[in-house]
Amino acid sequence: MLRHLYIGAPVALAAAAFAATSQPAAAGPVLDEILEKGAVTCLVNSNSPGFSTPDSGGRYAGFNVAFCRMAAAAIFGDADKADIRGIGFSDSMKTIVADGAHMASRSITRTGTRDTDPGMAFVVTTFYDGQGFMVPKKLGVASAQELDGATVCAEEGSTTLLNIADWFGDRNMNYKVENIADKTARLQAFFSGKCDVMSSDFSALAADRLLAPEPAAYTLLPDVISAEPLTLLAQPDQALESVLFWSFQVMLNAEALGVTSENIDAVLADLENQPAAVRRMFGADSAMGDMAKKLGIADDWAIAVIRQVGNYGEVFERTIGSASPMGLERAGTANRLWTEGGLLYAHPIR
Ligand SMILES: N[C@@H](CCC(=O)N[C@@H](CS)C(=O)NCC(=O)O)C(=O)O
Structure with missing residues (x-):
């Protein structure tokens, strides 16, 4: 035809x-x-x-x-x-x-x-x-600059972990990583409060927020810390x-x-x-x-x-x-x- x-x-x-x-x-x-x-x-x-x-x-x-x-x-x-x-x-x-x-x-x-x-x-x-951070609103944090000492949930083998090391390291800020490969387990850890903050690509965070028991209880911080x-x-x-x-x-x-x-x-x-x-x-x-x-x-x-x-x-x-x-x-x-x-x-x- x-x-x-x-x-x-x-x-x-x-x-x-x-x-x-x-x-x-x-x-x-x-x-x-x-x-x-x-x-x-x-x-x-x-x-x-x-x-x-x-x-x-x-x-x-x-x-x-x-x-x-x-x-x-x-x-x-x-x-x-x-x-x-x-x-x-x-x-x-x-x-x-x-x-x-x-x-x-x-x-x-x-x-x-x-x-x-x-x-x-x-x-x-x-x-x-670009990489961002999602936090529970009740944490009362408005910027990633306030995350000194935070426990961060992130994906194993991802650029996310490398960028976190750069970002916190460059600012002499302390952090702890919960490096969880399984996505469901990682989200569960974050939504149950095991981590203070979840970091990933902005698009992934926006998608993951929809999987929260109460999406409105979470917010994405404005900081973009990498190019993805x-x-x-x-x-x-x-x-x-x-x-x-x-x-x-x-x-x-x-x-x-x-x-x-x-x-x-x-x-x-x-x-x-x-x-x-x-x-x-x-x-x-x-x-x-x-x-x-x-x-x-x-x-x-x-x-x-x-x-x-x-x-x-x-x-x-x-x-x-x-x-x-x-x-x-x-x-x-x-x-x-x-x-x-x-x-x-x-x-x-x-
Ligand atoms: N774009 C980054 C991050 C990728 C990433 O962490 N993706 C996760 C965040 S949602 C993912 O796809 N997890 C889902 C899965 O493992 O199935 C990379 O390439 O390293």
């Missing part, structure tokens, strides 16, 4: 010129394995409201889960062909290194030492975050990394161009009258079609991603945005498009 879509002449010519000089490449070995298996295995946090939570039937939904479904939509034309598995934080990185999963979408910070591990490929940052670029992690594989990176760029470009899961069919029905950048993304002999041939996936992968998952802004608002239970205000944060003052920079699809 896609083949019958009208393609503007300049686009078609550009694609033809490129095709004449390029050889179709085989998919990478990991992408090959995914295609053979019929599903992309994607690791997520097993319970993080807004980011990844299973419904009563065990089907996962949320912001991070959307990028697992993005991968499945791009590779198979079917967002349901993601084998989504809830797993503990440090185990998720170990599993990727051991080739036990294809990708992870679970608020993993891209750091230098992780990135230089040959078993892990950080692909693209989906959420720009939360990034998709994959098994190293050039083709898989390209699929993830460029599917994500489709989600950003679609937002910038105003194409949504709601209006994409109308856009496709009138493709010849759309801006060139829209035609390049969704037309048959488009840049995306050319990329698909080199990757060994279906031409219409951009259409599948937007139709079945949505653009970045839609996913953000639906899962964690201001009208969702998480209630995160996107405006004024780094997680806006760069044209609106954020850090999300839609790369050119051409």
Whole structure:
């Protein structure tokens, strides 16, 4: 069906010129394995409201889960062909290194030492975050500067512990860490008062607060003590990394161009009258079609991603945005498009 879509002449010519000089490449070995298996295995946090939570039937939904479904939509034309598995934080990185999963979408910070591990490929940052602190309101603390002597609950193997050591150490402040790997046990320790304060990425704290017996009894302090670029992690594989990176760029470009899961069919029905950048993304002999041939996936992968998952802004608002239970205000944060003052920079699809 896609083949019958009208393609503007300049686009078609550009694609033809490129095709004449390029050889179709085989998919990478990991992408090959995914295609053979019929599903992309994607690791997520097993319970993080807004980011990844299973419904009563065990089907996962949320912001991070959307990028697992993005991968499945791009590779198979079917967002349901993601084998989504809830797993503990440090185990998720170990599993990727051991080739036990294809990708992870679970608020993993891209750091230098992780990135230089040959078993892990950080692909693209989906959420720009920073580390914060959550305290019970009854502690009466208004700033992290007042936390001298506090017991802090944090995640084993996380950047959180490293940042706490830096932050308290730089200020000659004392602290004690309750380093609890199991998330349920850690939350239980905090909500029962075993720790004075819980530290993690702001987004994780906002999600965890919703799991408190009484969320209104807790508050997030205003201090942001680190940079946490939360990034998709994959098994190293050039083709898989390209699929993830460029599917994500489709989600950003679609937002910038105003194409949504709601209006994409109308856009496709009138493709010849759309801006060139829209035609390049969704037309048959488009840049995306050319990329698909080199990757060994279906031409219409951009259409599948937007139709079945949505653009970045839609996913953000639906899962964690201001009208969702998480209630995160996107405006004024780094997680806006760069044209609106954020850090999300839609790369050119051409
Ligand atoms: N982004 C930081 C912190 C990650 C982190 O601590 N995540 C925890 C906080 S919620 C987590 O995912 N725990 C849930 C789990 O282990 O399932 C990192 O990459 O080190």
